[in-house]
Amino acid sequence: MRSDFLSRLISKPAPGxxxxxxxxSSRTAPDGWxxxxxxxxxxxxxxxxxxxxxxxxxxxxxxxxxxPPGEVDDAVQETLLAVHRRRxxxxxxxxxxxxxxxxxxxxxxxxxxxxxxxxxxxIPDDIAVGDHEASVVSSSVLASLLDTLRPAQxxxxxxxxxxxxxxxxxxxxxGLSPSAVKMNIHRGLGRLTAIIEKxxxxx
Amino acid sequence: MSNESLIADxxxxxxxxxxRSMLREGGLVFAxxxxxxxxxxxxxxxxxxxxxxxxxxxxxxxVGSLGLLAxxxxxxxxxxxxxxxxPRRGLMFASAxxxxxxxxxxxxxxxxxxERALLDRINPASGIVxxxxxxxxxxxxxxxxxxxxxxxxxxxPRRSALASGIAAGACGAxxxxxxxxxxxxxxxxxxxxxxxxxxxxxxxxxxxxxxxx
Numbered sequence: 514m515r516s517d518f519l520s521r522l523i524s525k526p527a528p529g530x531x532x533x534x535x536x537x538s539s540r541t542a543p544d545g546w547x548x549x550x551x552x553x554x555x556x557x558x559x560x561x562x563x564x565x566x567x568x569x570x571x572x573x574x575x576x577x578x579x580x581p582p583g584e585v586d587d588a589v590q591e592t593l594l595a596v597h598r599r600r601x602x603x604x605x606x607x608x609x610x611x612x613x614x615x616x617x618x619x620x621x622x623x624x625x626x627x628x629x630x631x632x633x634x635x636i637p638d639d640i641a642v643g644d645h646e647a648s649v650v651s652s653s654v655l656a657s658l659l660d661t662l663r664p665a666q667x668x669x670x671x672x673x674x675x676x677x678x679x680x681x682x683x684x685x686x687x688g689l690s691p692s693a694v695k696m697n698i699h700r701g702l703g704r705l706t707a708i709i710e711k712x713x714x715x716x
Numbered sequence: 717m718s719n720e721s722l723i724a725d726x727x728x729x730x731x732x733x734x735x736r737s738m739l740r741e742g743g744l745v746f747a748x749x750x751x752x753x754x755x756x757x758x759x760x761x762x763x764x765x766x767x768x769x770x771x772x773x774x775x776x777x778x779v780g781s782l783g784l785l786a787x788x789x790x791x792x793x794x795x796x797x798x799x800x801x802x803p804r805r806g807l808m809f810a811s812a813x814x815x816x817x818x819x820x821x822x823x824x825x826x827x828x829x830x831e832r833a834l835l836d837r838i839n840p841a842s843g844i845v846x847x848x849x850x851x852x853x854x855x856x857x858x859x860x861x862x863x864x865x866x867x868x869x870x871x872x873p874r875r876s877a878l879a880s881g882i883a884a885g886a887c888g889a890x891x892x893x894x895x896x897x898x899x900x901x902x903x904x905x906x907x908x909x910x911x912x913x914x915x916x917x918x919x920x921x922x923x924x925x926x927x928x929x
Binding site: 553554555558562565569573586589594595597599601605612616618619710 | 720729
């Protein structure tokens, strides 16, 4: 009984979120996933292949809303590898959806961190234009995240990390020294990462 | 590599895995704690009056509160290794339990103890030895919890590491409580807290660097 109480202490999300999670899991994770994962834990390769295929589609949708298009495949594959390495940690008593979402969120944070440390490539003028839906959703999420930062941090991140200006060009536009711009970017990205880590999973 | 070929690679020659069991992991921690306590007592360092613990509220408070905190913190730490766990509430609960245990010391302070000088009651020279002993006794538990954490999939490794450190510190303090000769609750509160906090800080700092999902 005490173990159940402690389990609730650990696992229970914020008030009101439990119902959301149940609704979200039923909407996003098929019921058959649990039995497929149990079969996979017992060494059934066919069930595992089918499960990973369905997970791959789910993860592609998940990351398309959160990452630039070029990062989606990497994030999906990283998550699939993490699922493979940690499949023994899945407890069949619980639905698989939240388990997968927790791992996917972790990989999302990892991708954001690696993006922050990666030098920006120059964007060619003749880049092909495809479907804009994912970009629109991503920019909407980005805008709401940037709203949580101090204006100087948000402006520095927007100019350098999103619009591709150099630090020197951005410092000229903002009216701050290059080191202050770098500092604002560093602190802003750190704060964004912290916010994302604290945010409950959303689909 | 495309997603399809990765999936084909991962699903070919799939071997069965042993599912993670919190009961088994808890049993391992309990067994290690029991072995440590047994070895410690075999060395003959147990307090001679421990056999009469039932008649001493102070000893009951010390051993009981540390034992309860150790059990609760170990359960919370092991549960926090699950990807879906949210260790924050558990950490708050463990902290509240520790504060309650500390406050409980007020009721078992022996008569006349509060009239002694503060420095005399705290006794820093012996206290540092006590805190160091707790730290050393906690190391095997930290190592075991770290190994369990590595095999599991914590998505909040810093909080899981902190929970592991608190659990290991409480276990070390519980074992040490059987031989500590001091009978002042203030001494226990100060130096046991320092010992446990040092273990928790070391685990919080050291473990997350080695474990990433």
